[in-house]
Amino acid sequence: MDKNCIPYGSDVSGGRFKCQDCGHEMVMASASSLPPCPFYKEDTHPKKCWKNLTGRGDAPEDPYPGK
Template structure:
């Protein structure tokens, strides 16, 4: 099941993502730990996550399986 957004640090599948706080876009391969937005220190980022634009979002081995805020 694809989620609307994934928190920083999540395992992700390859795809395109946009910061849910500022809109900055990121595209790349699968990763074990999605990094914070590069603009995290420049402006408030209360949601601390990435919106799934394309791809599968969270990888199968989800490090936050009980987090309903994804």
């Protein structure tokens, strides 16, 4: 489970997350899918992922949606 680059849309356990492209931070409740960064733009967000700062991060049941 990669806590440094959790893709948009991944199911996560609750915690605090930081956008790997712009540094925006947010808190998510348990059993939620990570949304895209609210400041997402195709040309400025090539990684399209979050870093897990607190909590357990990527949920083992669905670590990478659509894969």
